[in-house]
Amino acid sequence: MKRLWIICFVSLYSCRWNPPAIDKQLLARVANERLTIEEVRQQMPRGFSQKDSVAFVHHYVQQWIATRLLAQQGEEELPEAIKEDIEKQLQRLRYQYYAQAYVQYYLNQSLDTLFPEEAYQKAYELHKKQLLATQPWVRYRYVLVRRLTDLRLFQKLLNQENPLWETIRIEAKRRAVRYDLQGQWKPQDSLIALGKLFHTALHNYQPRSQPYVLWVTYQKRNYLLLFQYIERIEVGEPMPLVLVRPQLKQYLIAKREKQILKSLIQRLVKQKQEKDAQFYSAVQLFP
Secondary structure, three states: OOOEEEOOOOOOOOOOOOOOOOOOOEEEEEOOEEEEHHHHHHHOOOOOOHHHHHHHHHHHHHHHHHHHHHHHHHHHHOOHHHHHHHHHHHHHHHHHHHHHHHHHHHHHHHOOOOOOHHHHHHHHHHHHHHOEOOOOEEEEEEEEEOOHHHHHHHHHHHHOOOOOHHHHHHHHHHOOOEEEEEEEEEEHHHHHOOOHHHHHHHHHOOOOOOOOOOEEEEEEOOEEEEEEEEEEEOOOOEOOHHHHHHHHHHHHHHHHHHHHHHHHHHHHHHHHHHHOOOOOOOHHHOO
16 A cells, blocks of 8 residues: 555644644645645635634545545556446546536637627517416506605696606606606516505506506505506516516527537537548538
8 A cells, every 4th residue: 555644734723833844735645645725725615613614624634535545445456347447437527528618618718698689589589488477567667755845746747638757757856756767577566565555556556458558646644656557467478578688698698609519510520521531420410
């Protein structure tokens, strides 16, 4: 058996006695393999106390030594047939790891993740039947008014025959009122969670047969909620493009990756054929 050296380890954080002949970073050594403090630190979970860290290091070092001792003994005593099978498996893993690493490196160098709007639209139309809502969603905007002077102003705007949304938007931005003017999508449950005013607005105004384009107003205790349904999606209906854009982007990236890798393999096969007359490949697999 090959000679074994084990260097005693007291703590990662302190060591009162350090003989100058001992490498302070070295925890253990088996033959020509070395285990350093830095390697163990990289494996240690965050948030450990000093006591937990010492216990972790002690266990890790023991396992590291045991694994290498067993591996060395296996190299010496296992039958040749088993060792040949292990070498074949290691070779397969070597090819796999190199291929995966190169693919990732090549994609990082070549992949463009910016897509035109037409690509999103095309992907959306292709997959719309699979992108269905699992809960009701609404697109809305609102202004929540509290001060009496602001109440009167917004009531006046609402009482107009055709209240102008742009005017309401400008006045909301000017005044110290709570508002969300983006017309964004949110699950209906999240609106209910915003508070009693929103819950009342949702409860009192839920028509089913026409677009949600009217204002809901709710006034109580000097609060006025101006709430506008713009659009609503029920369970089982296709989600709008804006909500599924991240999923579509992943689809487009995967599609582009597949195209890039196919082109790369075709180029590598062609280069190999041009340089090596003895290279035979199933070219029909990469038309």
